[in-house]
Amino acid sequence: MYRYDEFDAAFVSERVEQFRHQVQRRLTGELNEDQFKPFRLMNGLYLQLHAYMLRIAVPYGTLSARQLRMLAHIARKYDKGYGHFTTRQNIQFNWPKLVDVPDILAELATVEMHAIQTSGNCIRNVTADHFAGAAKDEIEDPRPVAETIRQWSSLHPEFSFLPRKFKIAVSGASHDRAALRFHDLAVEIVKNDAGETGYRVLVGGGMGRTPYLSYVVGDFVARPDLLAFLEAVLRVYNENGRRDNIYKARIKVLAHTLGPDEMRKLIAREFAEIKAAGTLQVAEAERKRIAAYFAPPEFDVLSDETPHSADPDFATWLKTNTHPHRAKGYAIATISLKPIGGVPGDCSHQQLDALAALLDDFAMAELRVSHEQNLVLPHVRKKDLPAVFARLKSLGLATANAGLVTDIICCPGLDYCDLANARSIPVAQRISERLAARQEEIGELKIKISGCINACGHHHAGHIGILGVDKKGVEFYQLQLGGSAAEDAAIGEIMGPGFGEHEIVDAVERVIDAYLKLRRDGERFLDTYRRIGMEPFKNVAYLEQLHAAH
Amino acid sequence: MTTTLIKNGCVCNDDYTFVADYAPLPEGAVVVTLTRLRRERGELLARNTPLGVKLASDQSPEALGSDLDHLSLVVLEFPKFRDGRSFSWARLLRTRLCFKGEIRATGDFLYDQLAFMVRVGFDAFEMQGSPEAFGRALAEISNVYQPSADGRKTILDLRR
16 A cells, blocks of 8 residues: 655644644634634544544545554544544544644554545545455556545645535446545546546536536546646636535536536636646656555465355355455455444444454455445455454454445434434434345345435435435435446435334335335346336335324 | 735735725825726826736636736735635636736635645735744645645655
8 A cells, every 4th residue: 555755754744733733723712713614624623513523534445454553542542432434435533632633643644644634625535446456347446546636635725725625536447336426526547449548537426415426527538637637627616616605616516507518618728728837747657656555465376265164154244245356366355334233334443453453364454444334355365254254253343234235324413413404323223123134135225324415424326315304303304216326326316205213214114125026036126216216115105104194 | 903914925015005996096006906907997007106906706817818917916805714716816827827926815814824825826915923923834834745836846846
């Protein structure tokens, strides 16, 4: 993985001291909360319902054993013993004290971590396919591109006070595991007809109260031009994005108001000028320097057989939680952070430490965080799988549900967040408990839950999406069907009026029962929905209310 | 607190007088709005004294056209510190429009934004605070990752 050189290290350390100075000025009253806010946000520090929350960047979701141990240490020393992995591949701590935050950041800097631009109206931490460097369907590892963008965007002088936040994702595979079409900007590594590698750039995706899918603005951006192209997009956005209404300030609104032709024209003009200036070209030597850090490990020549395990649960886990690897004798394994009835994405300090030991003991260099709030072991020797499974099981991390109905994405909701209208964690927990026994029979089904319209739980992209709303002080939940964040991206369709807190789990179960009756061979829930539409599901979902009305 | 003009890192006398749209023009260097520049263009350009224009944050300096050649000062206003458009306007003035005169910041901006502002091309600041504080703001982060209007060597240059 990437290692800081002297310049990166000095940059992060100075950023810590800069923030320490900002915190001091806040504590002495020189800065008021309104003035402090954008600067604490640019360092990942939120003021939540009960306390500050610190969001630490995990650039493109890659973590080493040393970094995992540091996160465990921070959870113990400064928090209540656990962290929470997010849909942006980051980790959040929910209980730090303001005075401690500069020290936390200083400790993180010793393991090449930071919280730079994990929040605020700036270019956020860049995410990437969590199977990067391991996936069978990969053209090229997306992480060197993500790292190049991370450096360029760090304290960008022109783009640190944008109309709104700006999220970038990068993928280099044919399957989209990075939710590209829901990002403000997405970079897709592609090959042209001449066999050259370049980038397809998409702009204008997003969730929130007005969800949009992004569209292509650059069909094939040549490698040296990547940053010039991105700078062009950002300038168009900084100059033209709306600043009069926070709900219309994301680039998705600009992009879909102007339309692709006008957007492309504006970008082309800026791009031509920035490219001609020649100062922002990505030199091939620098690209290779960064790419070398992400070179795959030396894969051993191994048998492709997976040994037998005496544990009857192993076979299920093997089926659901491992994925094809590009090297013979290796597998990718998903570590589910969705224990049945648990809090999606939470990880204790003991688990973080134990995962570090797991990496060391099985000679694995790194762990990944997925945007689905799970962890991933990218390079597991198949011969080690039974032992790795046994270890994960002893840690409570062997839930065999990757991609199944209990593998729920869920925002913190009203239990933590001061933006939320409704609780989301308890709904996730109850759905998980209700459907766990049948999840293998149900098959791939992605449920995503947000506690408010801001859509941090990605409900628009759920095969089944659930949105918590507040109606006169009572929590209600709207159902959306048919969304997807993958290569078949779509925005879910709202079913109708919301369900009460005690009705929503039953409604979800009835929808799933209907699917089990109506599905044809091999159809996922999403396929059945796309074939037959909303009506059959709507007809059963509201049964309870109909009975209650009579 | 009084506002001082810090130019190129030093406290400076302000030689310009800002003149509201219908106020009479005094002797000497003046700053006018874009509206007034357009309305009284001939008269203003004929004066043999330095001329500046003040742009609101929703006015691109490209709107100045060739008049920019006659200006020695462009004042960019920050109506609130969160409005980041003027970062792009300053950058455009320096890079696209090759403006060599003074680019001055006025309005609501903060100490913590000064380093960014200098990088995109501002060289004068109507602000509270001392040149020492100004100097400190610029020194907080030693090196930069991206090229901007200041022509500084980037970390990528230093790696070569």
